[in-house]
């Protein structure tokens with residue numbers, strides 16, 4: 226059976242959920258071979274094997290942390306040369322897309338980004354994409370070369386499918402030309418203890434209606450009662466009320482949770498672009514004409530400062 | 546020596562319009578007004594600021610797109626760019642990301658450059674891959690997704706706010722950078738700028754000028770193929786209640802019914 230390269234997104238060996246989703250999708254089109262770069266392969270390998278990786282190719286080199294993107298492309302290309310896969314799958318993060326793009330040029334292949342589903346087809350894997358702020362769904366495929374496809378988080382439910390997961394060292398030489406952009410310093414983001422925005426099953430977002438950084442705890446309290454991640458509209462981020470890393474929308478994160486709750490958000494097209502594919506959508510807004518209500522499964526027209534705390538209390542009471 | 550800056554700008558259908566696909570499954574550009582991609586205004590702005598900080602610099606704005614794409618160039622020129630290059634050829638219709646990067650790379654080399662500045666993503670395709678593709682094709686450093694950028698004595702520096710960390714980056718010119726919408730509001734063209742733009746030179750290029758074979762680009766030459774495009778069914782109308790004091794409870798009831806609590 227054809228092998229499918231899956232690029233592993235991890236933090237020191239802790240495999241992030243989108244990679245497990247990729248392994249699940251990869252099994253639909255072939256046998257997943259995971260590529261793990263950097264530290265922690267020993268921690269990652271059993272998890273990757275559990276989710277279907279027949280092999281785990283691993284390489285660690287100081288250059289991965291010293292220079293931007295290109296050294297990782299060298300390594301992925303080495304894996305590509307070693308395996309001759311039928312497709313290469315990469316998680317759709319900003320960096321993932323850049324790695325995938327450069328690999329595509331090198332191996333002379335087409336690239337599809339931000340797939341939300343993947344299935345086998347007569348002429349190679351068929352990717353489903355959600356375009357124009359999720360108002361259209363397209364099905365595409367790579368017609369030249371080995372398909373390189375990046376896949377968005379929450380595109381599949383990770384499934385256990387134990388496989389060998391044999392760890393093999395990958396010989397990687399980082400080219401001088403890949404050492405062009407130096408990472409002078411790196412400040413890891415502090416963990417909030419809440420779920421990762423793009424991976425969360427529930428997201429609670431606040432917008433301009435939250436009316437000040439000092440009021441965001443109202444949103445956070447609801448999020449915490451539900452075990453949810455916190456999001457924000459660009460208006461709230463631009464006002465300095467919440468960090469940009471939490472922005473949902475075209476120029477922020479794109480989320481597709483089971484449940485999305487928008488409080489004090491009008492529902493501009495650029496915001497919708499980042500949340501419209503959520504399974505269930507709920508909004509709280511005092512303006513009954515707000516466009517967000519066109520999207521909702523359930524909407525409450527009212528003041529978020531009344532509705533959200535009441536909801537939080539009710540959730541806590543029900544959860545006991 | 547003058548710092549040669551090339552800014553890549555895309556002409557896109559207005560995101561607030563009713564965007565859809567043409568019969569050949571390419572983006573329909575006829576029914577929705579086009580404009581300079583808002584995210585590329587940030588690229589023009591940063592290029593202008595880099596120029597203002599430099600002793601001597603010249604900004605060329607570059608687009609690959611249909612005839613109307615000249616509107617995007619005019620806007621960038623009226624913001625303050627010095628000259629423009631427009632690659633337009635009937636054979637370019639339907640070109641995908643890999644093809645576009647090939648054409649842009651050739652046009653950038655044709656123009657001559659020390660620094661290429663791109664937006665973080667186009668507002669229609671929203672791939673966010675062109676800058677990386679260009680760096681790979683041009684064989685120069687990629688300094689992308691910057692929320693802050695500066696150029697000093699042949700070195701470009703910037704801050705990249707990634708998913709898990711903030712990184713300070715540095716590279717020698719020539720290089721390709723891309724800037725995010727966190728890099729600072731773009732200026733509005735002044736009346737003087739709009740008048741001046743009318744006299745600024747726009748160089749028109751076609752595939753022959755760039756020595757690109759027609760079969761490397763366009764719908765036929767594309768590396769990817771769209772087989773289907775379907776409008777997402779409108780969401781079925783949800784329940785909307787007015788809060789009369791019970792809104793929070795009612796919402797909790799709904800969430801419990803959906804097994805979220």
Ligand SMILES: Cc1cc2nc3c(=O)[nH]c(=O)nc-3n(C[C@H](O)[C@H](O)[C@H](O)COP(=O)(O)OP(=O)(O)OC[C@H]3O[C@@H](n4cnc5c(N)ncnc54)[C@H](O)[C@@H]3O)c2cc1C
Nearest residue numbers: 432433434458459460474475476477489490491511512529
């Ligand atoms: C290129 C580009 C990219 C963009 N990218 C993004 C993006 O990634 N993400 C994003 O979100 N936006 C983005 N935007 C901005 C977008 O167009 C909107 O301006 C933004 O989403 C508005 O945020 P908002 O809904 O919070 O604010 P508003 O549109 O001002 O809406 C606030 C809402 O809160 C309601 N409200 C006020 N007070 C209360 C209260 N007490 N209780 C209940 N409701 C209340 C109001 O009725 C109103 O509907 C982008 C724009 C551009 C041009």
Ligand SMILES: Nc1ncnc2c1ncn2[C@@H]1O[C@H](COP(=O)(O)O)[C@@H](O)[C@H]1O
Nearest residue numbers: 553554609663664666667672673674675
């Ligand atoms: N046709 C084009 N002409 C000029 N620049 C472009 C074109 N397409 C994309 N770009 C540049 O590449 C960036 C990223 O685009 P994309 O990868 O398509 O999301 C944009 O912000 C532009 O700076």
